[in-house]
Amino acid sequence: MPIVLIEPRGFCRGVRQALELLDRALQENPVYVLNEIVHNKTIIAAYQQKGACFVQNIQDAPPGSRIVFSAHGVPPETRREAIQRGLKIIDATCPLVQKVHAEAIEFTRRHIPIIYLGHKNHEEVRGVCGEAPQNITLIESIDDIQLIPRGRRQYAVLTQTTLNIEDTQKIIAALKKDFQIIEPKQKDICYATAARQEAVRKTAPQVEAVLIIGSQNSSNSIRLKEIAEAAGAKAYLADSYRDLPADIKKYKSIGITAGASAPEYLVQECLAYLA
Numbered sequence: 001m002p003i004v005l006i007e008p009r010g011f012c013r014g015v016r017q018a019l020e021l022l023d024r025a026l027q028e029n030p031v032y033v034l035n036e037i038v039h040n041k042t043i044i045a046a047y048q049q050k051g052a053c054f055v056q057n058i059q060d061a062p063p064g065s066r067i068v069f070s071a072h073g074v075p076p077e078t079r080r081e082a083i084q085r086g087l088k089i090i091d092a093t094c095p096l097v098q099k100v101h102a103e104a105i106e107f108t109r110r111h112i113p114i115i116y117l118g119h120k121n122h123e124e125v126r127g128v129c130g131e132a133p134q135n136i137t138l139i140e141s142i143d144d145i146q147l148i149p150r151g152r153r154q155y156a157v158l159t160q161t162t163l164n165i166e167d168t169q170k171i172i173a174a175l176k177k178d179f180q181i182i183e184p185k186q187k188d189i190c191y192a193t194a195a196r197q198e199a200v201r202k203t204a205p206q207v208e209a210v211l212i213i214g215s216q217n218s219s220n221s222i223r224l225k226e227i228a229e230a231a232g233a234k235a236y237l238a239d240s241y242r243d244l245p246a247d248i249k250k251y252k253s254i255g256i257t258a259g260a261s262a263p264e265y266l267v268q269e270c271l272a273y274l275a
């Protein structure tokens, strides 16, 4: 069966940087990590083995201990709570997420209201919204445009870093019909998301199925699955080859990619399984 290894795939710079910081922190124990350092089950299990304590609240880390903020970033309130508790912060927020935080702060300082495109319950979105909750209207789809207050004509538009580029362009085009829109000079959807999506868009029409190695809570991996499906391929998002359907070998051709937080060895295992 022809198998296409789709490139680029897997780890992005932000994920590598976050994991390097955590590795360095783990040279001494204990280390607390707020939420999942990156959204990948295999990675989380591996770091639990190495001694990392994953917690969901600042209050779960003992006063004076070290706490790592995940690649997705945190709201400023969380940072304040950590400082008040005397925690030593190790900040693994991706610089490209920090860029969106900085834009939210700057537009708010200039009294420009913000429309933020993102998925409501994602940690990155909670972090950015926390910078200026009174100034940000969060929307997830074209239908949500009706939720935007009509009192103002001009809005800045920011986005989550891992959105589907084509869907985002459609929403921004729809927004431009109703509002005067200011966009950041450099787009918020990151280079890694853009390149991985483009590669899947090109390959999916040439294969019967696309396998995306990644976790079910990984936003960028979910987008890759949607893009493969939209291109007409059957698509599967799986943590490893063990989670694939039993009849996966029935396809005549398969493309394999991986989300930005999925390690390459899982792709190679999948390749060996299908060969």
Ligand code: SF4
Residues within 6 Å of the ligand: 012, 013, 014, 015, 071, 094, 095, 096, 097, 161, 162, 190, 191, 192, 193, 220, 260
């Ligand atoms: S996917 Fe993009 S924004 Fe997210 S960690 Fe990677 S480089 Fe940073």
